[in-house]
Amino acid sequence: MEKNIKKYWPIFTVPTMAAFMIGFVIPFIMGIYLSFCKFTTVKDAKFVGISNYIRALQDTIFRHSFWFTAAFAIVTLVLINVIAFALALALTKEFRGTNIFRTIFFMPNLIGGIVLGYIWQLIFSGILGPMNMALNLDERLGFWGLVILVCWQQIGYMMIIYIAGLQSIPGDVLEAAEIDGANSVKKLFEVTIPMMMPSITICTFLSITNGFKLFDQNLALTAGEPAKMSEMMALNIYNTFYGRTGWEGVGQAKAVLFFILVVAIGLIQLRATRSKEVQQ
Amino acid sequence: MLKKFMKAGLAATMALSLAACGSSGSGGGSKDASGKVYYLNFKPEADAQWQELAELYTEETGVPVTVLTAASGEYETTLKSEMAKSEAPTLFQVNGPVGLASWKDYCYDLSDSDIAKQLVSEDFALMDGDSMAGIGYVIETYGIIYNKALLKEAGYTEDDIKSFEDLKKVAEDITARKDELGFSAFTSAGMDGSSDWRFKTHLANLPIYYEYKEDGIDNTDAIKGTYLDNYRALWDLYINNSTTDPSQLSTKTGDDAVSEFVTEQAVFYQNGTWAYGDVMELGDENLGMIPIYFGVDDENEGLVTGTENYWCVNKNASKEDIQATLDFMNWCVTDEDALKAMCGGEGAMPSGETGMGFVIPFKKCLESENALVNIANQYVEDGKDPITWNFTTMPSEEWKNGVGSALTTYAADQSDKNWDAVQKAFVDGWATEAQAAK
Numbered sequence: 126m127e128k129n130i131k132k133y134w135p136i137f138t139v140p141t142m143a144a145f146m147i148g149f150v151i152p153f154i155m156g157i158y159l160s161f162c163k164f165t166t167v168k169d170a171k172f173v174g175i176s177n178y179i180r181a182l183q184d185t186i187f188r189h190s191f192w193f194t195a196a197f198a199i200v201t202l203v204l205i206n207v208i209a210f211a212l213a214l215a216l217t218k219e220f221r222g223t224n225i226f227r228t229i230f231f232m233p234n235l236i237g238g239i240v241l242g243y244i245w246q247l248i249f250s251g252i253l254g255p256m257n258m259a260l261n262l263d264e265r266l267g268f269w270g271l272v273i274l275v276c277w278q279q280i281g282y283m284m285i286i287y288i289a290g291l292q293s294i295p296g297d298v299l300e301a302a303e304i305d306g307a308n309s310v311k312k313l314f315e316v317t318i319p320m321m322m323p324s325i326t327i328c329t330f331l332s333i334t335n336g337f338k339l340f341d342q343n344l345a346l347t348a349g350e351p352a353k354m355s356e357m358m359a360l361n362i363y364n365t366f367y368g369r370t371g372w373e374g375v376g377q378a379k380a381v382l383f384f385i386l387v388v389a390i391g392l393i394q395l396r397a398t399r400s401k402e403v404q405q
Numbered sequence: 406m407l408k409k410f411m412k413a414g415l416a417a418t419m420a421l422s423l424a425a426c427g428s429s430g431s432g433g434g435s436k437d438a439s440g441k442v443y444y445l446n447f448k449p450e451a452d453a454q455w456q457e458l459a460e461l462y463t464e465e466t467g468v469p470v471t472v473l474t475a476a477s478g479e480y481e482t483t484l485k486s487e488m489a490k491s492e493a494p495t496l497f498q499v500n501g502p503v504g505l506a507s508w509k510d511y512c513y514d515l516s517d518s519d520i521a522k523q524l525v526s527e528d529f530a531l532m533d534g535d536s537m538a539g540i541g542y543v544i545e546t547y548g549i550i551y552n553k554a555l556l557k558e559a560g561y562t563e564d565d566i567k568s569f570e571d572l573k574k575v576a577e578d579i580t581a582r583k584d585e586l587g588f589s590a591f592t593s594a595g596m597d598g599s600s601d602w603r604f605k606t607h608l609a610n611l612p613i614y615y616e617y618k619e620d621g622i623d624n625t626d627a628i629k630g631t632y633l634d635n636y637r638a639l640w641d642l643y644i645n646n647s648t649t650d651p652s653q654l655s656t657k658t659g660d661d662a663v664s665e666f667v668t669e670q671a672v673f674y675q676n677g678t679w680a681y682g683d684v685m686e687l688g689d690e691n692l693g694m695i696p697i698y699f700g701v702d703d704e705n706e707g708l709v710t711g712t713e714n715y716w717c718v719n720k721n722a723s724k725e726d727i728q729a730t731l732d733f734m735n736w737c738v739t740d741e742d743a744l745k746a747m748c749g750g751e752g753a754m755p756s757g758e759t760g761m762g763f764v765i766p767f768k769k770c771l772e773s774e775n776a777l778v779n780i781a782n783q784y785v786e787d788g789k790d791p792i793t794w795n796f797t798t799m800p801s802e803e804w805k806n807g808v809g810s811a812l813t814t815y816a817a818d819q820s821d822k823n824w825d826a827v828q829k830a831f832v833d834g835w836a837t838e839a840q841a842a843k
Binding site: 165166167168169246250254257258259260261262348350351352353364367368369370371372373 | 481482485486488489503506507508510511598650652653655656801802803806807810811813814817838841842
């Protein structure tokens with residue numbers, strides 16, 4: 126067996142490595158280089174130093190989009206995880222139809238972000254129209270519209286991860302807690318949640334990075350209206366890149382800053398939740 | 406809505422383009438020519454026709470021609486990625502001086518080409534200093550398209566509308582009798598991405614045109630906004646006399662406006678000759694087009710005519726490919742079948758499909774079967790001043806978006822404060838964007 130692996134390892138690793146290099150590593154390095162350049166297409170780049178970064182940081186809309194995105198990521202982080210956890214708890218109880226409910230809650234996740242954005246735009250217009258309001262006239266409406274949309278889409282997915290986590294908690298631990306006289310609230314906070322920390326780590330990581338990276342839903346639902354006030358970071362980068370002649374490099378610089386930010390937040394968050402994980 | 410789905414389909418387009426590139430490389434079993442042509446087309450509405458024309462050309466000459474059409478609103482995006490490939494487009498488009506600024510390093514000098522000699526006027530060439538960077542290949546016209554039958558039903562004819570004041574009077578009268586008549590004056594001035602260009606770009610051309618004219622310039626880094634009050638008056642008229650409550654305009658799409666117009670819910674619809682295919686079902690006898698009366702020089706004002714479609718040849722392509730591309734361009738505007746396809750209407754394509762219905766600024770241009778084009782020609786014959794397309798000098802997409810957003814906000818709440826925001830986006834935004842694009 127081991128001999129075979131030694132002999133055939135390229136078959137297993139080379140295709141993936143190649144795909145990873147072509148699809149990620151090379152574009153990534155190119156991207157960092159281009160953030161220091163002025164260019165129209167990626168092949169005719171001219172080195173200009175850090176001026177792109179200076180222009181990116183001077184952009185007030187970019188700063189606004191950062192705060193908007195941060196607020197969005199925090200709100201959705203809390204809402205998605207609390208609701209998904211509650212649903213997971215409910216749907217691991219024994220009653221008829223849990224599988225159907227699980228499927229239904231999971232389904233929105235199968236629809237692409239752009240399509241969801243337009244579906245919800247129609248729904249919101251239908252609701253807000255008669256009240257003489259519109260999603261893309263008010264940044265707060267746009268914000269909450271996005272929150273609702275993303276919650277609807279992602280709760281089901283996180284719920285599935287939590288269900289898997291709940292099912293892996295050994296019954297004897299809960300039983301022991303019960304015999305020791307723990308009530309259900311105590312059982313939840315003292316036994317279930319600590320045992321669930323690995324799932325919570327994954328789900329919080331996914332929802333916070335998804336929150337920061339959100340693009341399709343933002344483009345489809347509000348497109349940044351009114352006047353870029355609901356523009357999130359990813360959309361801001363896209364618009365910078367394509368919105369003006371000669372700003373491609375600035376868009377690229379913003380993308381690098383954005384990358385550093387998401388990685389930093391992801392790492393901090395991982396460290397914070399990891400430290401609370403317990404051995405089963 | 407269509408445009409939005411197009412956006413969603415961008416990924417698919419990209420994938421297609423990859424496939425297209427692959428096939429263009431392998432299809433080189435040519436008879437006599439060694440080059441090949443790869444055209445990145447700007448007009449989604451003419452995609453099928455270009456594909457057919459490309460096939461026809463390959464059949465006749467053996468030169469492989471690949472046509473890729475960018476999704477609506479995604480031309481720059483597609484061009485940027487296509488140009489970075491080793492099989493880059495040999496023939497591409499820019500929209501005017503501002504578009505040229507991005508791409509001038511890629512433009513082959515067309516001064517000595519055969520197609521340049523076919524141009525009816527040098528005005529249709531896009532110059533970069535002494536070099537002829539682009540050649541406009543289609544002339545288009547826009548104005549306010551109206552439904553003759555409905556206008557008559559409301560008790561008016563075209564002769565009653567000769568100025569902005571007349572237009573205002575008629576529109577407001579129709580609005581007042583809206584319930585009795587069963588239709589509105591204007592289609593919804595939708596500010597969704599599929600429709601907002603009609604106002605933030607095309608309508609905004611008028612204040613720019615009159616200002617340029619007054620100052621005797623054709624480009625500027627600092628617009629003054631001399632005629633913004635007229636712009637406001639017209640915008641007020643559009644939004645307050647339409648099928649839709651002004652606060653709901655932000656979500657209305659281009660398709661909404663088309664359907665309101667063809668289902669006879671509204672009399673007026675601001676759009677241009679390219680929209681003929683959408684509205685032809687009303688019948689040529691019911692279609693009219695009037696100038697967008699702006700209240701400055703209504704007596705002489707004609708329709709708005711120009712081009713934002715300039716052909717450019719990629720100078721980084723191989724010599725053979727450049728030659729093949731020049732030959733193809735020249736063929737498009739001289740060959741009988743190709744001319745018929747470009748200018749003709751119903752049944753003009755060799756396969757019997759509808760032609761592109763263009764007016765082309767070349768010597769051999771055929772008479773158009775597009776009813777709106779013929780109306781446009783009539784205005785010129787009547788001695789009206791065609792308004793030129795100056796929106797190609799707008800400093801950036803960002804500027805257009807800024808104006809569009811401000812217009813939407815103003816539509817929902819028509820206060821002076823919100824109009825100040827439009828003015829700010831228009832005047833200050835222009836200066837900022839012109840500076841940023843340097």
